Amino acid sequence: MARLYTEDLSIGYGERLIVKTLSVQIPDKKITTIIGSNGCGKSTLLKAMTRIISHQGGTVILDGESISKENTKVLARKMAILPQTPESASGLTVGELVSYGRFPYQSGLGRLTKKDYEAIDWALEVTGTKEFKYRPVDALSGGQRQRVWIAMALAQETEIIFLDEPTTYLDLAHQLEVLELLQKLNVEQDRTIVMVLHDLNQAARFADYMIALKDGQVVKAGRCEDVMKPDVLKKVFQIDAEIGRDPRTNKPMCITYNLAKGE
Incomplete structure (x- = not known):
């Protein structure tokens, strides 16, 4: 059994359910990507699994316990989330922003300890942002800022990291830079990575594992080879896709596609 999974999870806003009786497992120490069209419930699922929003039914289980019963600081030591649109860091230096990741470990006085500073420096080092430590976050490029936000999540020292569209608004080089960093964290430090990607x-x-959603339900979950198939993509995105192999990674890739006829 996975450390993290949902059982019959239903999430909504008001009376409208976005996610309906959803049961998924997140493989430990692997990279899981969630795909689906806009409005299908991808971001909503991430927010519920990290207790940013509440759910109307079902449960999210982490280490055998419902996260709804977990102490907030204890939960924040187990999982971190980088939202799709991080809050403004106006007026903060890089080091100050990354230090916020140490909140779950701080006492009532809120003072940083030697261990906190070591964790901050480590997070800056591993994300390649140490040289920006004393620079204003606002002065950085989009790719640099994204790496700093990831550094803040890493400073939490959690084993599970959620990211909602971490490559949004980045150019191709910076997209690859961020994704390769996350892959490195997974391979070298056994971090469980869960991210929504368009x-x-x-x-x-x-x-390593993909989850395809449509209208708040799982269409297919499993290995990339099982999810990146024409019939799955047709159901999820209403496209007629040609699937081949990436010549560099041997992973399945969508070579081209048309709108599915009759959809």
Whole structure:
């Protein structure tokens, strides 16, 4: 059994359910990517699994316990999330922003300890942002800022990291830079990575496990080879796709596609 999974999870806003009786497992120490069209419930699922929003039914289980019963600081030591649109860091230096990742470990006085500073420096080092430590976050490029936000998540020292579209608004080089960093964290430090990605080929290239959603339900979950199939993509995206192999990674990739006829 996986450390993290949902059972019959239902999530909504008001009376409208976005995710309906959803049961998924997140493989330990692997990279999981979630794909689906806009509004299908991808971001909503991430928020519920990290307790940013509440759910109307079912449960999210982590280490055998419902996360709804977990102490907030204890939960924040187990999982971190980088939302799709991080809050403004205006007026903060890089080091100050990354230090916020140490909140779950701080006492009532809120003072940083030697261990906190060591964790901050390590997070800056591993994300290649140490040289920016004293620079304003606002002065960085989009790719640099994204790496700093990831550094803040890493400073939490959690084994599970959620990221909602971490490559949004980045150019191709910076997209690859961020995804390769996350892959390195997974391979070298056994971090469990869960991320929503729009680009199908990036999702397949960097994932060990994929979850395809449509209207708040799982269409297919499993290995990339099982999810990146024409029938699955037709159901999820209403496209008629040609699937081949990436010549560099041997992962499945969408070569081309048309709108599915009759859809």
